[in-house]
Amino acid sequence: MGRVGAFCLVLHSHLPWLAHHGRWPVGEEWLYQAWAHAYLPVLDVVRRLAAEGRRDLLTLGVTPVLAAQLDDPHSLRGVHDWLGGWLLRAHGAAPRLPALAAREHRLATGALQVFERDWRHGASPLLRGLADAGAIELLGGPATHPFAPLLLPEVRTFALETGLVDTAIRLGARPAGIWAPECGYGPGMEHEYAAAGVRRFLVDGPALHGDTALARPVGTSDVLAFGRDLDVTYRVWSPRSGYPGGRDYRDFHTFDHPSGLKPARVTGRGVEPEHKRPYDPDRAAAAVARDAADFVSVVRERLLEVRERLGRPGLTVAAFDTELFGHWWHEGPAWLEAVLRALPAAGVHVTTLRGAVDAGLVGEPVEVPPSSWGSGKDWRVWAGDQVTDLVALNEGVQKALLDATGRPAGATRDPVRDALAQQALLALSSDWAFMVSKDSAAGYARDRAHGHAERVEELAGLLAAGQERPAAHLVAGWGAMDSVFGHVDARLLGSPRITHR
Structure with a gap:
């Protein structure tokens, strides 16, 4: 069967709001759940497929602040303990829920084996090995996932440079592609990307006027924008529907409260937890096979339509968290493995963003409007009426950061100003505005944003007054575990490479 076109799966790992509130890291339960149930099995799928000789399976981004957590010795000990606790919870549920307990026992035992084999030294060795083997393309991005279009150019460039440096240190190579946080874009950012060595980035499909069949140079630059194909992506997950909501899949929100295990299947929309039916692995496996086959059919038909329209092969990009x-x-990892196995047999070339460029799947230049993948595909989630206070707060954080760190490049590295920069980057995270706009733990989000901003204000005030020793004492009082990671170098803000762009 001849190839009908190329499919690029792009995944983005991003849970930075789970840490850095008091002693770092906290929010372990959410971090460890994602680690155990997503990061371990997804990368194990890639590892097994790579062992079969398969290459260019997917493109993966890991936000640098999350990469730090996945390499941190405290977190590594913590997730290992958590996996053991999962096993004990399964055993404790055996007298009441023997079938569920047996299944969770097998899952927890398997997760412990994967962790002890592949993860004991952190995520970076595993990711680097998969990248060196050609199984995945690794993306970079700004350090702490800010909504970049709303940042001052100097701060935006600093955040990106910090993230790219961190990724290069962890993974051995500076990324040439990025997942732009929230797919946020503003006109002119492509020139900043080019100056940073970034050659490709992701936008949402409407930013390319819905024509996502080829990568496109942005404006007069040679930086390529790849657009999410929403017709394909939304088949899996959209704001309203997608495979995971199928009645036979395990329900995320229904718990056996004594054990914390999840015993029910989705059953149906609007069904109350107490009325949901027991989870049936055989029904779920049948749903995986059915939905994987449907997705492969959707991708193939999409690429056939693209080839007929363009008169040449094109690509479709599906991108998810x-x-x-x-x-x-x-069941997502099982579905993912089924799809990656079935697509080549259907004549679809599975590749990465880099591989699509190498295959010549590049079109004509395009002007990209201000955009994001948020509601309305514009900036309203991060700059709308609900978050005007956070926009103003961020403006003050950026001014304080620039005022306090504007020393010439090449000066001795200053841990106090590095700490100031770390706190500023955390205050500028896009998550706080997102959570407020979506009314998802809005109070917590505002507390976090203001907490980091207050640290910036207090520390910047001491530095402005020449109070270097009290400033150092203040930072020391925050505690070593409250540092994000060691690769935030405030001297970059004073470098001509950043300030004179």
């Missing part, structure tokens, strides 16, 4: 596969959607 990694946490969907296994964490939110229990």
